[in-house]
Amino acid sequence: MTFEEKTLKSERIYEGTIINLRKDKVTVQNGISYREIVEHNGGAVLAAVTAEGKMVMVRQYRKPAGRVMLEAPAGKTDPGETPDETAVRELKEETGYSAGKVKYMTYFYPSVGYSEEKLYLYLCTDLKPGETSFDENEAIDIEERDIDELCQMVMKGEINDAKTIVAILMVKEEITSGRLQLNMK
Numbered sequence: 134m135t136f137e138e139k140t141l142k143s144e145r146i147y148e149g150t151i152i153n154l155r156k157d158k159v160t161v162q163n164g165i166s167y168r169e170i171v172e173h174n175g176g177a178v179l180a181a182v183t184a185e186g187k188m189v190m191v192r193q194y195r196k197p198a199g200r201v202m203l204e205a206p207a208g209k210t211d212p213g214e215t216p217d218e219t220a221v222r223e224l225k226e227e228t229g230y231s232a233g234k235v236k237y238m239t240y241f242y243p244s245v246g247y248s249e250e251k252l253y254l255y256l257c258t259d260l261k262p263g264e265t266s267f268d269e270n271e272a273i274d275i276e277e278r279d280i281d282e283l284c285q286m287v288m289k290g291e292i293n294d295a296k297t298i299v300a301i302l303m304v305k306e307e308i309t310s311g312r313l314q315l316n317m318k
Contacts, residue, residue: 136162151209173250176209177220180238180300181230181257184316187277188304189228189260190297194272203276203292205300207252216240216253224257226266228275233259238303243295252296254303256313280305 138159146169147154153172158165181189188205195202208223210216217235224230236256243250267273283301286292292301307313 134162138166138168141165169247171248171250173248174210174212175216175251175253176207177216177223178205178207178252178254178296178300179220179224179228179257180205180254180304181224181228181232181260182280182304182313182315183260183277184258186280186308186315188280188283188301189230190276190278190283191227192274192276198293202294203278203286203297204294205297207296217255220253220255220257225263226268227271227273229263229265230257230260231263232257233261239299241296241299254296254300256304256307258313280308 138161140157140159142158143155145153145155151173155170155172157168157170159168179189183189190203191206192201192203194200206223206227208219208227210219214222217237220235221232224232224235234257236258238254238256240251240253242248243252265273265275280301283292284305287298287301292298304313308315
Protein backbone atom coordinates (compact mmCIF):
# COMPACT_ATOMS: atom_id res chain seq x y z
CA MET A 134 0.00 0.00 0.00
CA THR A 135 1.37 3.41 -0.92
CA PHE A 136 1.44 6.19 1.63
CA GLU A 137 1.82 9.86 0.76
CA GLU A 138 4.30 11.48 3.12
CA LYS A 139 3.52 14.92 4.52
CA THR A 140 6.32 17.36 5.35
CA LEU A 141 6.21 18.54 8.95
CA LYS A 142 9.43 20.55 8.97
CA SER A 143 12.07 21.43 6.39
CA GLU A 144 15.59 22.65 7.14
CA ARG A 145 18.28 23.64 4.64
CA ILE A 146 21.54 22.10 5.85
CA TYR A 147 23.83 22.99 2.94
CA GLU A 148 23.79 25.71 0.31
CA GLY A 149 26.10 25.38 -2.68
CA THR A 150 26.71 26.73 -6.14
CA ILE A 151 25.00 23.89 -8.02
CA ILE A 152 23.00 22.09 -5.33
CA ASN A 153 21.45 22.66 -1.95
CA LEU A 154 20.68 19.98 0.62
CA ARG A 155 17.71 20.00 2.93
CA LYS A 156 16.44 17.68 5.64
CA ASP A 157 12.67 17.14 5.79
CA LYS A 158 10.83 15.69 8.76
CA VAL A 159 7.94 13.68 7.29
CA THR A 160 5.03 11.50 8.29
CA VAL A 161 5.39 7.85 7.29
CA GLN A 162 2.96 4.96 7.60
CA ASN A 163 4.12 4.04 11.10
CA GLY A 164 5.24 7.42 12.49
CA ILE A 165 7.88 10.02 11.67
CA SER A 166 11.02 9.82 9.54
CA TYR A 167 13.55 12.10 7.87
CA ARG A 168 14.43 12.62 4.21
CA GLU A 169 17.62 14.24 2.94
CA ILE A 170 16.82 15.87 -0.39
CA VAL A 171 19.14 17.40 -2.96
CA GLU A 172 17.68 20.60 -4.43
CA HIS A 173 18.77 21.27 -8.01
CA ASN A 174 17.44 23.65 -10.69
CA GLY A 175 17.25 20.82 -13.22
CA GLY A 176 18.51 20.97 -16.73
CA ALA A 177 18.25 20.01 -20.36
CA VAL A 178 19.61 16.94 -22.15
CA LEU A 179 20.25 17.20 -25.88
CA ALA A 180 19.71 14.29 -28.24
CA ALA A 181 21.41 16.04 -31.14
CA VAL A 182 21.14 13.94 -34.29
CA THR A 183 22.82 14.64 -37.61
CA ALA A 184 21.05 14.01 -40.93
CA GLU A 185 23.18 10.86 -41.25
CA GLY A 186 21.83 9.40 -37.98
CA LYS A 187 24.81 10.14 -35.78
CA MET A 188 24.32 11.47 -32.28
CA VAL A 189 26.55 14.31 -31.18
CA MET A 190 28.17 13.19 -27.94
CA VAL A 191 30.58 14.73 -25.46
CA ARG A 192 33.42 13.00 -23.66
CA GLN A 193 34.64 14.45 -20.38
CA TYR A 194 36.10 13.49 -17.03
CA ARG A 195 33.48 13.22 -14.29
CA LYS A 196 34.81 13.43 -10.74
CA PRO A 197 31.88 11.60 -9.05
CA ALA A 198 32.42 8.59 -11.37
CA GLY A 199 36.19 8.95 -11.21
CA ARG A 200 36.58 8.48 -14.96
CA VAL A 201 35.99 9.83 -18.44
CA MET A 202 32.37 9.38 -19.58
CA LEU A 203 30.71 9.46 -22.99
CA GLU A 204 27.51 11.47 -22.62
CA ALA A 205 24.72 13.26 -24.38
CA PRO A 206 25.35 17.01 -24.10
CA ALA A 207 23.47 18.55 -21.19
CA GLY A 208 23.52 21.45 -18.80
CA LYS A 209 21.82 22.96 -15.81
CA THR A 210 19.04 25.49 -16.08
CA ASP A 211 20.11 28.95 -14.97
CA PRO A 212 17.81 30.97 -12.67
CA GLY A 213 14.98 32.56 -14.67
CA GLU A 214 15.65 30.33 -17.68
CA THR A 215 13.16 27.85 -19.14
CA PRO A 216 14.27 24.31 -20.05
CA ASP A 217 13.67 25.21 -23.74
CA GLU A 218 16.12 28.11 -23.42
CA THR A 219 18.60 25.88 -21.59
CA ALA A 220 18.44 23.35 -24.43
CA VAL A 221 19.29 25.88 -27.14
CA ARG A 222 22.05 27.52 -25.06
CA GLU A 223 23.71 24.29 -23.92
CA LEU A 224 23.69 22.72 -27.39
CA LYS A 225 25.60 25.71 -28.74
CA GLU A 226 27.95 26.02 -25.75
CA GLU A 227 28.92 22.35 -25.51
CA THR A 228 28.91 21.25 -29.16
CA GLY A 229 28.99 24.41 -31.27
CA TYR A 230 25.89 23.21 -33.10
CA SER A 231 22.68 25.16 -33.58
CA ALA A 232 19.51 23.20 -34.29
CA GLY A 233 16.93 24.14 -36.91
CA LYS A 234 14.44 21.99 -34.97
CA VAL A 235 14.31 21.50 -31.20
CA LYS A 236 11.56 19.14 -30.08
CA TYR A 237 10.69 18.43 -26.45
CA MET A 238 10.55 14.66 -25.86
CA THR A 239 10.05 14.01 -22.14
CA TYR A 240 11.28 14.79 -18.66
CA PHE A 241 12.62 12.45 -16.00
CA TYR A 242 14.13 12.37 -12.54
CA PRO A 243 17.68 10.94 -12.62
CA SER A 244 17.50 9.71 -9.02
CA VAL A 245 14.12 10.22 -7.41
CA GLY A 246 15.17 8.62 -4.11
CA TYR A 247 17.13 11.63 -2.88
CA SER A 248 17.05 14.38 -5.50
CA GLU A 249 14.32 16.61 -6.91
CA GLU A 250 16.42 17.30 -10.03
CA LYS A 251 14.30 17.11 -13.18
CA LEU A 252 15.89 16.77 -16.62
CA TYR A 253 14.13 17.71 -19.85
CA LEU A 254 15.10 15.78 -22.98
CA TYR A 255 15.09 17.49 -26.39
CA LEU A 256 15.55 16.06 -29.86
CA CYS A 257 17.73 18.48 -31.84
CA THR A 258 17.86 18.10 -35.63
CA ASP A 259 18.74 20.15 -38.72
CA LEU A 260 22.09 20.81 -37.11
CA LYS A 261 24.40 23.57 -38.25
CA PRO A 262 28.03 23.54 -37.02
CA GLY A 263 29.58 26.49 -35.23
CA GLU A 264 31.95 27.41 -32.43
CA THR A 265 31.76 26.00 -28.92
CA SER A 266 31.71 28.19 -25.84
CA PHE A 267 32.76 25.91 -22.98
CA ASP A 268 32.51 27.05 -19.38
CA GLU A 269 35.96 27.98 -18.05
CA ASN A 270 36.14 24.74 -16.03
CA GLU A 271 35.06 22.37 -18.86
CA ALA A 272 37.39 20.16 -20.92
CA ILE A 273 35.18 18.42 -23.48
CA ASP A 274 35.82 16.34 -26.60
CA ILE A 275 32.99 16.19 -29.15
CA GLU A 276 32.26 12.97 -31.02
CA GLU A 277 29.61 11.91 -33.51
CA ARG A 278 28.53 8.28 -33.06
CA ASP A 279 26.19 6.06 -35.03
CA ILE A 280 22.96 5.41 -33.11
CA ASP A 281 23.25 1.62 -33.55
CA GLU A 282 26.77 1.68 -32.13
CA LEU A 283 25.54 3.72 -29.15
CA CYS A 284 22.68 1.27 -28.52
CA GLN A 285 25.18 -1.60 -28.51
CA MET A 286 27.37 0.31 -26.06
CA VAL A 287 24.36 0.77 -23.77
CA MET A 288 23.49 -2.92 -23.92
CA LYS A 289 27.13 -3.94 -23.24
CA GLY A 290 27.26 -1.68 -20.18
CA GLU A 291 29.82 0.65 -21.79
CA ILE A 292 27.63 3.74 -21.36
CA ASN A 293 26.67 4.22 -17.72
CA ASP A 294 25.22 7.71 -17.57
CA ALA A 295 21.44 7.52 -17.06
CA LYS A 296 20.53 10.67 -19.00
CA THR A 297 22.59 9.44 -21.94
CA ILE A 298 20.97 6.00 -21.88
CA VAL A 299 17.51 7.59 -21.93
CA ALA A 300 18.50 9.89 -24.82
CA ILE A 301 20.01 7.07 -26.91
CA LEU A 302 17.07 4.71 -26.44
CA MET A 303 14.51 7.40 -27.20
CA VAL A 304 16.36 8.47 -30.37
CA LYS A 305 16.57 4.83 -31.48
CA GLU A 306 12.78 4.50 -31.03
CA GLU A 307 12.19 7.73 -32.99
CA ILE A 308 14.24 6.30 -35.87
CA THR A 309 12.73 2.79 -35.69
CA SER A 310 9.17 4.14 -35.60
CA GLY A 311 9.81 6.39 -38.62
CA ARG A 312 9.05 9.59 -36.68
CA LEU A 313 12.65 10.71 -37.28
CA GLN A 314 13.58 10.63 -40.97
CA LEU A 315 17.30 10.61 -41.79
CA ASN A 316 19.48 10.92 -44.90
CA MET A 317 21.36 7.66 -44.40
CA LYS A 318 24.18 8.18 -46.92
